[in-house]
Amino acid sequence: MNIPFFELKRQAKILKDEILKELEKIIDSCEFSLGSAVEEFERNFANYLNVKYVIGLNNGTSALHLAMRALDIKEGDEVILPSLTFIATAWCVSYVGAKPVFVDVDEETWQISPEDVKKKITKNTKAIIGVHLYGQPFDIKKIMDIAKEYNLHLIEDCAQAHGAEYYNKKVGTFGIINTFSFYPTKNLGSYGEAGAISTNDENIANRIKILRNQGQIKKYEHIEIGYNMRMEGFQGAVLNVKLKYLDKWNNRRIEIANRYLNEIKNPKIAFQKLVEGSKGVYHLFVIKVKDRDKFVSHLEKFKIGYAFHYPKPIHLQKAYSFLGYKEGSLPITEELTKTTISIPIFPELTDEEVDYIIKALNEY
Ligand SMILES: Cc1ncc(COP(=O)(O)O)c(C=O)c1O
Incomplete structure (x- = not known):
């Protein structure tokens, strides 16, 4: 026997006809950037998580970046996160000019260590990014209690944990903003690059929508420095099919x-x-x-x-x-x-x- 570490082709083969049908609809409608398939996925994934808002983005790194922007984290601020994660969890802090402060993981769960988080809080700390490492939830209660005690924002990086639960609630519903990657190899993966944020906060949802779309509040009205971080129509279509599975x-x-x-x-x-x-x-x-x-x-x-x-x-x-x-x-x-x-x-x-x-x- 010869067993690959991972083989995406096995799944792609099973889904090919179903996905092609949906991609054809996008070609017919020409809704290539955002559009109804992306909106439908935002609604479907929000229902799946049981959260008020999901905003579709171009990848998980952007989701983290926009989380920092939406919380107004900036130069002089510190953000605590584990060092045992994919590098993108740290990039977002640097993108906004803030300082990443790395903490150790728990010896048994290999998840962000609440004890070490507490030790590394300073007067400049603004947020904690917890990562549900390898798809398993971190100690959400302990980290949330610390965030509350010190008045810090909590962001969940759910890139590896679509559908994971903590006391019967899906991850991606606990933090003020939570981020997802739909990189093709993830538990829920697009056919290209895609990501999203989830939140229950209406103001944050609206701000993320503006930031992902060139800082536009309406066409050619740019109220702040924004980005092109929109999800593609094709990816919305693929994710709608795959979410069912x-x-x-x-x-x-x-x-x-x-x-x-x-x-x-x-x-x-x-x-x-x-x-x-x-x-x-x-x-x-x-x-x-x-x-x-x-x-x-x-x-x-x-x-x-x-x-x-x-x-x-x-x-x-x-x-x-x-x-x-x-x-x-x-x-x-x-x-x-x-x-x-x-x-x-x-x-x-x-x-x-x-x-x-x-x-x-x-x-x-
Ligand atoms: C924990 C974690 N955070 C962030 C990301 C970044 O997501 P993306 O590759 O979609 O930019 C990934 C995966 O790639 C990840 O595993």
Whole structure:
């Protein structure tokens, strides 16, 4: 057997005819930028999340950027976020001239550490960005309590966690603004680039709509410096089709994850622990292994794909060297980047492939 880490083609093949029909409608209507398919997706995804507003954007990085703009975060402000995430979570802070302040993760859940957040708050702190890492919710209650106590904004980065829940409520409904990516490989992925924000705040929703569309309040009336961050009609059409399958796909991911959790019985392999009250959707299945190089050779021998999330923490990236973080600044994050590895998890994995992976991991 030869099992890829991820193979989008399996899903694309199943959906091809259904998607083509919807793309044809966009061609006929010529609603290529925003338009009725995007509006329909905004309504559908808002209903799915149970949130008042969803605004469709061109990608998840823009969603984070607009979150910073809509909250008026600027030079001199600090924003707290985990270092164990995709770099875009940090970029948004830098885009508005503010300072990202990186915090460590919890040793067991690998999610943003509430204790470390508390330690890093200063008089300049304006917001906390929590990331639902690998599709599993962070400790929303603890982080929300801190945000309330210190009067900080909370932003949820839900790029990896479409459909994940915390005490039966979807993620993307707790923060003042929450951001999504629909990059093709995500649990809900477009056929190109796309993203969105969700919020219950009408003023923020209106501001984001203006910012995504060149700062226009009406045609050629620009009330503030804006961007072209509109979602494309094609992406709205694709996402409307795919949203109908999201729960089914997530349930299959959970089923595979539960098999891994129950059937991989190897003292050399440890798992990410879920935060109490949370339902993860396993965008990634990341394990911690003894002697990672040896484990990689083992996977290669069995022809099982793998990846690293992430091989280098953000606080040690060259782009952020000016902030002065050194090796040892965030010890748990640094250790995880050296000891964890992601194994295949996607809805179209067959039971036979899952059996094979479990067997191979038990033999390590
Ligand atoms: C946690 C996280 N935040 C932000 C992003 C950025 O989203 P995009 O690639 O759509 O710009 C991604 C994914 O790519 C991500 O995984």
